[in-house]
Amino acid sequence: MIQFTHLYAGYAGRSITPAITGSLPKGSLTALTGDNGCGKSTLLKTLAGLLPACGGHYQCDSANIALLPQQQSLDRTFPLTVNDIVCMGGWSQRTWYGRLPHAVKVRIDEALTLTGMSDLFNTPLNQLSGGQLQRTLFARMWVEDSDIWLLDEPFTGVDEPTMARLMELVAQASERGKTILVVLHDEQLVSRYFTRQLVLAPDSAQWVNPTVSTPSLYRVS
Amino acid sequence: MNVFQPFIEFDFMRHALLSCICLSLSATPLGVLLSLRRLSLAGDALSHAVLPGAAVGYLFFGMSTLAMGIGGLLAGLIVALLSGLISRTTLLKEDASFSGLYMGALALGITLISVKGSGMDLLNILFGSLLAVSHQALCFTAIISLCSLAVLVIIYRPLVIDTFDGDFLRVRHKGLAVSLHALFLFQVVLNLVSGFQILGTLMSVGLMMIPAISARFWAQRLLPTLVIGAMIALLSSVLGLLLSWYSALPAGPAVVLCSAVIFLFSCFAGRANGGLAHFYRHRSGALH
Numbered sequence: 001m002i003q004f005t006h007l008y009a010g011y012a013g014r015s016i017t018p019a020i021t022g023s024l025p026k027g028s029l030t031a032l033t034g035d036n037g038c039g040k041s042t043l044l045k046t047l048a049g050l051l052p053a054c055g056g057h058y059q060c061d062s063a064n065i066a067l068l069p070q071q072q073s074l075d076r077t078f079p080l081t082v083n084d085i086v087c088m089g090g091w092s093q094r095t096w097y098g099r100l101p102h103a104v105k106v107r108i109d110e111a112l113t114l115t116g117m118s119d120l121f122n123t124p125l126n127q128l129s130g131g132q133l134q135r136t137l138f139a140r141m142w143v144e145d146s147d148i149w150l151l152d153e154p155f156t157g158v159d160e161p162t163m164a165r166l167m168e169l170v171a172q173a174s175e176r177g178k179t180i181l182v183v184l185h186d187e188q189l190v191s192r193y194f195t196r197q198l199v200l201a202p203d204s205a206q207w208v209n210p211t212v213s214t215p216s217l218y219r220v221s
Numbered sequence: 222m223n224v225f226q227p228f229i230e231f232d233f234m235r236h237a238l239l240s241c242i243c244l245s246l247s248a249t250p251l252g253v254l255l256s257l258r259r260l261s262l263a264g265d266a267l268s269h270a271v272l273p274g275a276a277v278g279y280l281f282f283g284m285s286t287l288a289m290g291i292g293g294l295l296a297g298l299i300v301a302l303l304s305g306l307i308s309r310t311t312l313l314k315e316d317a318s319f320s321g322l323y324m325g326a327l328a329l330g331i332t333l334i335s336v337k338g339s340g341m342d343l344l345n346i347l348f349g350s351l352l353a354v355s356h357q358a359l360c361f362t363a364i365i366s367l368c369s370l371a372v373l374v375i376i377y378r379p380l381v382i383d384t385f386d387g388d389f390l391r392v393r394h395k396g397l398a399v400s401l402h403a404l405f406l407f408q409v410v411l412n413l414v415s416g417f418q419i420l421g422t423l424m425s426v427g428l429m430m431i432p433a434i435s436a437r438f439w440a441q442r443l444l445p446t447l448v449i450g451a452m453i454a455l456l457s458s459v460l461g462l463l464l465s466w467y468s469a470l471p472a473g474p475a476v477v478l479c480s481a482v483i484f485l486f487s488c489f490a491g492r493a494n495g496g497l498a499h500f501y502r503h504r505s506g507a508l509h
Contacts, residue, residue, distance in 0.1 A: 048392045067392050077494075078257060078385050079443045088382050092393060098378065124441040126494075 001026045001179060002047065002148065006056035009039055009046040015054040016042050020205045022198070024181060026061075026147075029174040031190040031210065032183045034200030040183045041070070043200070044150045047181070066146035068137055068154055076126060082136050083121045086111060089143030104143065111142035114169050130157035138166050142173070149173060151182040155189070167193050227466045236354040237462055237472060240362045240419050244428055245454030247366035248412040250373060250447040252433030255409060258384050261430060262316045263304075266323035267406070268413045268426040270300035272330025275346060275417065280337055284345070286358045290414050293422075297410035300326055305403070330422070349421030351462075351472035358418050365415040369408045376401060381443060420473045427477035428454055435484040438491025453483055 002024040008015035016039035024030055032040050045051045047058065048067040089111070090104035100108075112118040115135040120128070128136065134154060141149060149170070155163045171193065174180050181198075184190055190197055190210045197210045227234045255264050274296025275289040282288035300322050307318035334343050354362075373380075383390045383398050391398045409429075416425030436450035461476030489496050 045388075048388070049395065050388060050391055063393075065392055067388055069386060069388055073388075074386060075257070075259075079437070079441055079446050080381075080385060081442060084443070085385070088385075088389065091378060091382060094378070126441065 001061045002181075003059045004056070005058065007043075007046075007053055007058045008055035009043040009051065010054040011042065011051065013054060015039075017200060018203055018205045019056060020198070020200075021056075022205075022207050024179050024196075026179055027174055027177045028179055028196055029171065029194050030181050030196040030198055031194040032181055032198050032200065033185065033187070033190060038200040038202060040200060041152055044152050044181065044183060047148075048150055060148065062147035064146045065148045065150065066141045066144045068141055068149070068151040070152045071130060071133060071137075071156065074133075076128075076133070078125055080125050081121070082112075082117055082123050082125075082128070082132075082139075085125070085136050086117075086121070086139045086143055089140040089145075107143050107145065108139075111139035114142060114172075115139040116165065131159055131162040134158050135162060135166065138169060142169070147178060149178055149180040151180070153183050153185070155184070155186070163189075224463065227463070233352050233354070234462065234466065236356070236359050237351045237419075238458065240354045240359050241351075241428070241458035241462070241476060242455060243359075243362045243366040244412070244416050244419060244425075245432070245458055246451050247369045247373075248416060248425075248429040249432045249436075249450040249454040251369070251405075251409055251412055252429040253436060253443075253447050253450050254380065254384060254405070256430065256434050256437070258405075260316060260319075261434070263319045263406075264409060264413070264426045264430055266304075266316075266319035267297050267301060267410055268417070268422055269323040269327040269330075271297045271410070271413055271417055272346070272422045273326050273333060274299075274330075275422065276330045276333035279334060279342070279346065284342065286355065286361060286418055289346075290361065290418065293414045293417060294410060296326065297413060298407065301406045301410060305406070345421070346417075347421050347423050348471070349417065349419050349424065349473045351419050351476070352465075354419060362415045362419065365411055369412055372404065372408060376404060380405060420477065424473055424477050427480065428458070431477065431480040431484050432457065435480070435487040435491075437493070438487040438495045439493055441493045453480065453487075457483055 004020045004022050006019045006021055008017060008019055010016040032043065034040055042051065044067065046053055048065055086108055087100065090100050090108065093101055093104050095101070112121055115138050117135050117139055120132060154166065170180060194210050197208045199206045199208055223229070228238055252264065255261060271293035274292035274294065278285065278288035278292030304315060304318040304322055307313055308315040331343065334346060379390060379397060380401055383401050387398060412429065413425050416428065419425065420428060432453035433450045435453050436446045439449045440446040457480035458476050461479040462472060464470060464479065465472040465475035487495060492498060
């Protein structure tokens, strides 16, 4: 559950988003849309605690947050394998001498199966396609088992079947009571999968119900 | 006659080899991480930044390893902190703020040494005196290497996570990411200080970075990269020292030169990402 009260997100004290009021209930699946430069990523970073709020405030009932970064922010030549990246999700639960508890190992297997990466778990990062990297990052987030998921454009450069598979995983997580906020561009995707939508514009933030609203109202990109 | 005769026969050659081994084992893994953090230039900058501190030590205590070491450590840390501060409070990225500071530090260091010392001392400080490593300096290097390896083992996992995806760590453990970075830079400075007695301020970063980036051509996983990096550093130390012994070349430059040759060879023939590997992959791709 996240509660916003006149929240402004931005950089260095300059707010980029309009005032946002409302809430993300526990277990909700919300799409965050809007034109470029409306501060979608900035809002996500603010909620993740990476940036201070520029005004107003928000309240999270859990500090256990996972952020799925944009792929471009990662170094694709980094010498790691799929397994290394997925295991990062269990890092904070390691024992002091570095062993992963059994429960986490089970979750890692589960995540690899759900994302279909089991066969590729020993593949180096630089041999992964964009879609495979994205599946790896989803698996890592599954292992983290956070209460709040913040996804920043998770489907850029991902083909249709992979997207459907990942979206299924997101829906499954939301059924398990995770609060999920996804930055998206694709209006069709929003109306197909999401229960709530927050539309950011330079001067207003609107909560809409994607199944009711007509998609043609907003630009499809 | 045994090729390794000089190491068996002469104390100073043994000291030189041992200090190079220490440096290879602790500095090269740091170099790999430094290059992965896109701070390769920062290593260079920090090694220059050590100079004015060492120069102040030299002004007051002459060519004493301990005084120059402590002075160098303090100066390196000040520059690291200052550039961290500049990059966090202004728009400049960390590598840019480093380069803004280190040339000044180098100039200040050379000026300070020239005020009092002779050209010979300046040369020794800039390029090291690998063949004159004292017993005390060797112990100093060994202790620093041991400590820095131990610290690296402890912080290895979070440091790798922070290097790959900084936000991942910052979301959940806010303070940890900052302190990891500070501790990591501290280790780098410490290793450069122990390296500057051996290879000099200008070249100590050579044994840290060149084997590290060469190793990237041979491995696709991180742990093998670190191990291969250390092995390349060891190999170039032995080869460099032998080369300098048999052809009467200056020792420090010979070691760094050997690693540079290995680097070029790795670029060409590296199994993982080298030119030849690319060529073969393209050709087999074309055949299929």
